[in-house]
Amino acid sequence: MLLPRCHRIKQPASRSLFQSRPAGRLFIFMKRIGLTGGIGCGKSTLVDYLIGQGMCVVDTDQLAREALSPGQPAYDTVMESLKGACRLEDGTLDRSALGHLVFNDDKKRRWLEGLLHPVIRQAWESRLHTWDREGCPMAVVVIPLLFETQAQDLFDHVICMACSEKEQLHRLLQRGWSQEHIQQRLKAQWSLKEKMDASDGVIWAEGPLSSTFQQWDQIYHRIVSP
Incomplete structure (x- = not known):
């Protein structure tokens, strides 16, 4: 059984807390928090709490769903590669069927991750840049595979x-x-x-x-x- 570890917070990366905006005024540098964890360990529940507290939060699972929605390039690539095998009657992707397919085949899983991860990272990085410009003091990015993707x-x-x-x-x-x-x-x-x-x-x-x-x-x- 895994045992809970005492909270240990490292010092932030070595950079000034204050930087100049393009307009010339100073602001407190937005702190970027990566939230990860195992499957079924309560990430979604905590996200709901953080959003309720008014925090800036982006969930990469939601970004993945958006990337695989009809009309998106990743959706078209998946449908073409799988020959519509995971397509529902309404045209949307059967995420459950796709999950069972790729987790039964390491080659397919790595292919799908290689397709989605760059798209997802670009999306959340863009969101962070927007929040930073807007003066958000802290942002949380939920990434289940944070370490696996070396983020x-x-x-x-x-x-x-x-x-x-x-x-x-x-x-x-x-x-x-x-x-x-x-x-x-x-x-x-x-x-x-x-x-x-x-x-x-x-x-x-x-x-x-x-x-x-x-x-x-x-x-x-x-x-x-x-």
């Missing part, structure tokens, strides 16, 4: 959502996933322990939601008031 150096801090293996399995089974599919999904990414060890802070998302939110609040205040 950690693009953030001031990386926070990992985690829970016990038993709880994670329970949550994924509740989604209707089979044991085999769960293992395929877990095998395709870093283990929870690896993600926790590589992160600057860990939120142990097991127990009441109030505990999860309280842990975020503590980390947030340590980031904004180092």
Whole structure:
């Protein structure tokens, strides 16, 4: 069983907190937070909380859905490659069927990741630049495969959502996933322990939601008031 780690926040990357905008006025440099974690570890729940707090948040899972919507280049490429195998009657992509297909075939999974990851990164980086220009003090980017895509150096801090293996399995089974599919999904990414060890802070998302939110609040205040 994985054990919760004490919050550990590294110092931000070595750069000034103040920089000049094109207009010439000074502003506090927007802090960029990468939020990652295992499947079923509560990332979506925390995102809803952060949005409710008025924070600037972008979820790369949502960006992936947008990239694979009809009319987008990635959608056309996938449909052409798979010969419409994952196409629903209304023309949209059957994400469940696509997931089972690529997680049963490492070659197809790597191909899909190679297609989507650059598009998704460009989208969230563009969102961050916009928020930065607008004066947003902090932005959170949710990236399940943050370390796997080597995006950690693009953030001031990386926070990992985690829970016990038993709880994670329970949550994924509740989604209707089979044991085999769960293992395929877990095998395709870093283990929870690896993600926790590589992160600057860990939120142990097991127990009441109030505990999860309280842990975020503590980390947030340590980031904004180092």
